[in-house]
Amino acid sequence: MPETTAPTIVVVGGVAGGMSAATRLRRLSAAAKIIVLERGEHVSFANCGLPYYVGGLIADREALLLQTPESLAARFDLDVRTRAEVVGVDAAQRTVTVRSADGTEYHQAYDHLVLSPGARPFVPPLPGAERALTLRDVTDVDRLAAATTQASTAVVVGGGFIGLELAENLVRRGVSVTIVELAPQVLPPLDPEMAAPVVDELRAHGVQVETGRQVSRLTPTTAVLDDGREIPADVVIMAIGVRPETALAASAGVTIGPRGGILVDDDLRTDVPGIYAVGDAAEKRDGLTGDQTLVPLANLANRHGRHVADVILGEGGIARTVRRGALGTAAVGVFDLTVAATGANEKRLRAAGRPCRVIHTHPSNHAGYYPGAEGMSIKLLVDPDTDEILGAQAVGGAGVDKRIDVLATAISAGVRASALADLELAYAPQFGSAKDPVNMLGYVADNLRSGRTRSVQWHELDAVLAGGGQLVDVRTPGEFAAGAIPGAVNIPLDELRARAHEITATDVVVHCQVGQRGHTAARLLAEITDAEVRNLDGGYRTWLAGRTATSTP
Amino acid sequence: MPETTAPTIVVVGGVAGGMSAATRLRRLSAAAKIIVLERGEHVSFANCGLPYYVGGLIADREALLLQTPESLAARFDLDVRTRAEVVGVDAAQRTVTVRSADGTEYHQAYDHLVLSPGARPFVPPLPGAERALTLRDVTDVDRLAAATTQASTAVVVGGGFIGLELAENLVRRGVSVTIVELAPQVLPPLDPEMAAPVVDELRAHGVQVETGRQVSRLTPTTAVLDDGREIPADVVIMAIGVRPETALAASAGVTIGPRGGILVDDDLRTDVPGIYAVGDAAEKRDGLTGDQTLVPLANLANRHGRHVADVILGEGGIARTVRRGALGTAAVGVFDLTVAATGANEKRLRAAGRPCRVIHTHPSNHAGYYPGAEGMSIKLLVDPDTDEILGAQAVGGAGVDKRIDVLATAISAGVRASALADLELAYAPQFGSAKDPVNMLGYVADNLRSGRTRSVQWHELDAVLAGGGQLVDVRTPGEFAAGAIPGAVNIPLDELRARAHEITATDVVVHCQVGQRGHTAARLLAEITDAEVRNLDGGYRTWLAGRTATSTP
Ligand SMILES: Cc1cc2nc3c(=O)[nH]c(=O)nc-3n(C[C@H](O)[C@H](O)[C@H](O)COP(=O)(O)OP(=O)(O)OC[C@H]3O[C@@H](n4cnc5c(N)ncnc54)[C@H](O)[C@@H]3O)c2cc1C
Ligand SMILES: Cc1cc2nc3c(=O)[nH]c(=O)nc-3n(C[C@H](O)[C@H](O)[C@H](O)COP(=O)(O)OP(=O)(O)OC[C@H]3O[C@@H](n4cnc5c(N)ncnc54)[C@H](O)[C@@H]3O)c2cc1C
Ligand SMILES: CC(C)(COP(=O)(O)OP(=O)(O)OC[C@H]1O[C@@H](n2cnc3c(N)ncnc32)[C@H](O)[C@@H]1OP(=O)(O)O)[C@@H](O)C(=O)NCCC(=O)NCCS
Ligand SMILES: CC(C)(COP(=O)(O)OP(=O)(O)OC[C@H]1O[C@@H](n2cnc3c(N)ncnc32)[C@H](O)[C@@H]1OP(=O)(O)O)[C@@H](O)C(=O)NCCC(=O)NCCS
16 A cells, blocks of 8 residues: 555545544544545534424524535535445445436545445334334434424334434424333443432423333334334334445445444454444444443444544554553433433443442432432442442432533543542532542542441342341421331431330341431441441432332233 | 640630531540630631621621620530630749639630731721721621611721622722722732732722732821822721731740741641640641641631640541641632632742743633623643643633632642543533533643644733734624724634634644633644744633733723
8 A cells, every 4th residue: 555645535424533543633643535435415414403403492404514525625625425335345446436317436545544434224124114213313313303293193114313312303393202122121221220310300391201112013103012012103203223324335245243242443444454443333442341332322422433543644652551451331311311321330240240239329419408409319330349439320410410420530540439439529509518429429439448338138028028127217207197118117317316126136127318327327336336337328219219110011 | 734634725726617616625535624715705706707797797796706705605515704815824833814704804724825816907006096996706797787887988998808808898888889999900819910800800899909009008098009199088998918927925935936926837736735726816837838827717727626626635637638737728709700729829939939820711610601601710820840730710600619619629639730631520401511610720831731733811912912922813703893902913823724824823822712712823823834933822812811910001
């Protein structure tokens, strides 16, 4: 590959990963010939905004188009060709075959080929599936927006991030929506007890949620569930996940990884010389396990787009002092709820046989004495041997995204769970607490690490009670009366010292509303009785969420 | 010190540091005798909420009192004595002398003595200063609230965090407020160009701001400035900083540190056996320089309160994987602005002769295509040799506190500036951008680190131009017409390639509105011309803020 003159770099796919690569390439070299080939009609559009255009929250369609071929030519001297599908790669000759809108084909030579073809929504082969819509690009959204204006009912198949965003936005349009999700919960990145409030939020806004259910076929006006029920559906949208676009790569002889994405090394090289891949089409390495994984998210697509440019033009790349690999940090708004997560969840860790310590808290986003505090629930997963943070999930109001971003940063940097107590976070009453929720997770983790407190999880409680354990609810009589765990005796925390003789079992679980008073109670009883005392992690609130999540509606 | 029986632990000061120590001590030992001695009338109150009670935003005075002696006795079996001032310490005998409300004194023995006496507002010895009020505790706030109901004018002396909070809350009460600040800027933790928008915000809400001015005396109805002007002032409040309460410690023979606070080691021990100190009264070690410093903030007071309990009761303390020492992370709301900072500022680094790389950006809190994005300005300080993050400041709307918390976490964990690019932060259009502002700081830092871009600071520009440098404004003609830097020629970025021949100097500075287009322009010109090209860091926006900050009004 003699690069005596400036290299020709061909980029396949002109959105997040591809266009980030192209612009960075240009900033590194004014001379390089940079050609972006995009099969669709638009480049550089805001995929992540599409659902909000459906809902009308983003009213101006132009707002979705961040750049055009013309603006990219003017600013970056990029040769951007839309309706230009790459249908073949000759890796030996270093050419691609491009099919134009009019069906004609031509060859384009390259020195370096960057694949960022993304991923496409999976549509299961159901009877009637032809009429189902999907949402990936601007053409899709035009179709969906048009269909929505005439629809009064919709079925969204899939309760993941995009499915939930679509449900919210269809409701915004006055459409009556049913979500059908095969899994027993919505939002698979969350564990079930964390997803429970999300279902409540959806239902509170009139969305029907059918979990543990499948659509078996579509009629022209309904979706038929596997239990035979027919749900009215003027519109059906498939949002059950995406599959990496790998056909082109495979045809070029590039190895496809175990998860079905293009296999790349840490510098985004495929195993075919001169060919690189980034974005949703490429597999990532999991930041915690090192396993191959798929993370179809924009942060990584953009970052890898820039990185591949550095690799191609021989720049050193960035000094890496943070953990390599993907965490899958993600957020989604669901009506008035914010949901965010990073790293592994408990389901995945258990499936992998990896032990984990679990912490649930229910803090407020800022000091309670300042008006307007909003609640949230956080779950932290910790390696019991190393105190390493393995993952975090949060659901609630304002401030959820902040805590997950801080925790994602801590994971990337290898901060141990107990050391979260030592983070010095900005505190004024509007923004946090003197002990921020993240610090508090550190305190709780420290107590578990040192063995000062032991905890019981919501799903372990039944077994403890069946084995003769005593459950002590240390909340106030008012709280107890408003709803209690069957079998609990109520001894308010402030009476516990005086009434310690009522502790009769040797195996005792204490609990309060969220875990905090329970912690003080557990410490006290451990000191003044001979019982083995544990605190119900996350208190009544987590227990209730867990029960909601696991009970069939 | 034979501790055959449970130890007696005396805590002086019953608020943030002191009470956090006491409650944690109890959780570690049911048997310890724990006595909290508080000279004031209240314990466990929310100091940080006091200004908002003045403004009526916190309407219920009880909301400020998080705990009472009674509640602490019931829950934690603490012996909390209010109106109990510790007036002497006999470190050899291990007793303190306590003066009760009725003036009688008694001795109280201790095994361990924790000092958390806080700091008191400094009141300069001005003529008339007797009538000035200060704000530290609930008694102060009652006095201030009473005075405010009859006031129509107020002078707040001091433009720090508490002074600004007070100004806002007095305005909320309909009082006409003047802030008098000796320094040339408000909010000393910020650098001047970052503080400029804060002054704009204050003035937009009707607050008079007199920087570079001193109050020389108070009359019964006015405050007289050093330039002779008399400012009407029914109420005068001194908020020019606090001094550690060290008299008691000094009388016990404890060494006072170079910054005037109680000297402690990393485990909060003073140099007198059995005596510990935490909170505002104690000096901290600066997390970046290792120097002694004072950081009168609640996060550290609470954290150190818990830590000292662990030290006293022989617990291992927490596994430390984050940087020790204080960063001084802080936030404040100023009307509709949020201001937050962590680590060192440029003023301090320059004063210490420490070289630093400076980065200014002006991102939005979330994707621009999603409605409601709010702007912010961020400043990042980086060690040019090691790429270490030395400090950060941010001013703007929603999301400021999040970015500073992420950056504070990164500093604590030793994440290098360039590696901010690699943080995987939660992105959905409501919460961030595919390249979050923190990631973008990493990109900019990476470009400076690798030498791919060089930048000029706002205050360096005049010298460059005086030396024959050419200034190229790459914004649109419309932006240029709306306000430009004297001497700039306007060549819009998209025309730069075609008009490169207009670049005549060998020393060229390009600039845009915020630095981003300037970066692309600088890269392009560096490639296609022979000139030495630099980008004006932070663009027109930072230049203007700097000029505002340094021009005398
Ligand atoms: C509705 C929706 C909401 C989303 N919300 C979020 C969110 O909130 N947060 C988040 O992080 N991520 C979100 N994402 C995911 C995010 O958009 C993707 O991770 C990101 O766009 C991936 O970038 P990419 O470059 O890999 O692929 P894409 O952005 O999909 O671009 C791939 C492009 O390649 C083109 N192409 C494919 N094959 C060929 C070919 N053979 N020849 C020429 N062109 C080809 C395609 O037409 C496509 O335009 C969302 C995605 C969607 C669809
Ligand atoms: C108006 C205001 C707003 C603030 N806002 C913020 C904010 O937004 N964010 C933030 O992080 N920090 C803020 N702070 C600072 C924060 O409140 C302090 O950092 C924190 O309270 C320090 O805790 P401490 O235990 O050291 O001292 P304090 O909380 O001040 O407690 C010390 C106590 O010791 C008592 N005492 C002193 N000497 C004796 C003695 N000899 N005998 C008996 N008792 C004694 C005092 O009466 C006092 O009650 C604010 C402070 C004020 C006053
Ligand atoms: C926008 C897009 C064309 C990329 O353009 P880009 O110019 O590379 O990216 P940005 O506009 O974010 O600018 C980033 C550059 O500006 C620089 N920059 C940003 N702020 C700066 C500042 N204040 N001062 C100096 N430089 C700055 C960065 O360092 C970076 O340059 P580098 O890569 O050379 O380091 C491409 O990402 C795209 O098409 N995105 C739309 C699709 C998408 O992302 N979808 C998923 C999410 S909805
Ligand atoms: C409130 C105050 C009395 C301290 O009480 P405290 O019980 O130690 O503190 P908190 O109520 O914050 O609870 C923290 C404890 O609950 C535990 N906890 C919190 N949430 C928990 C949960 N969900 N599950 C289990 N434990 C939890 C923590 O681990 C910690 O216990 P530990 O120290 O034994 O590890 C004291 O800080 C104070 O007086 N504050 C008011 C003054 C002040 O802070 N002013 C400045 C800011 S305005």
